[in-house]
Amino acid sequence: QVRLVESGGGLVHTGESLRLSCTTSVTGSAISIMGWYRQPPGKQREMVALITSRGNPTYADSVKGRFTISRDIVGNTADLEMNSLQPEDTAIYYCNARLFNKPTYDYWGQGTQVTVSS
Numbered sequence: 001q002v003r004l005v006e007s008g009g010g011l012v013h014t015g016e017s018l019r020l021s022c023t024t025s026v027t028g029s030a031i032s033i034m035g036w037y038r039q040p041p042g043k044q045r046e047m048v049a050l051i052t053s054r055g056n057p058t059y060a061d062s063v064k065g066r067f068t069i070s071r072d073i074v075g076n077t078a079d080l081e082m083n084s085l086q087p088e089d090t091a092i093y094y095c096n097a098r099l100f101n102k103p104t105y106d107y108w109g110q111g112t113q114v115t116v117s118s
Contacts, residue, residue, distance in 0.1 A: 009112030020080040022095030028075020038091035
């Protein structure tokens with residue numbers, strides 16, 4: 001069974017930083033892509049950042065230059081460093097993973113709340 005556990009959410013003020021961390025229960029070599037998505041209040045879930053097994057990142061335009069995704073050398077943990085946070089970044093942030101042997105199936109964490117006050 002694949003489990004994803006997120007940590008690091010919280011309440012911050014505009015311009016401050018937070019770091020989210022996601023750890024999976026599978027070995028890193030089995031994971032093709034890890035990523036972070038978010039769901040703002042009243043809106044649909046959206047992609048924030050993805051990182052491949054080779055460490056290649058992809059970012060949503062709204063977070064480019066402010067957020068950085070990284071993956072540890074073992075490959076089963078993905079962190080999201082969030083700088084210059086804005087109120088519009090307020091959302092529940094979900095960790096996501098896809099496996100090489102199930103490339104079209106999404107595994108999700110339970111989510112962690114990030115709130116940015118102005």
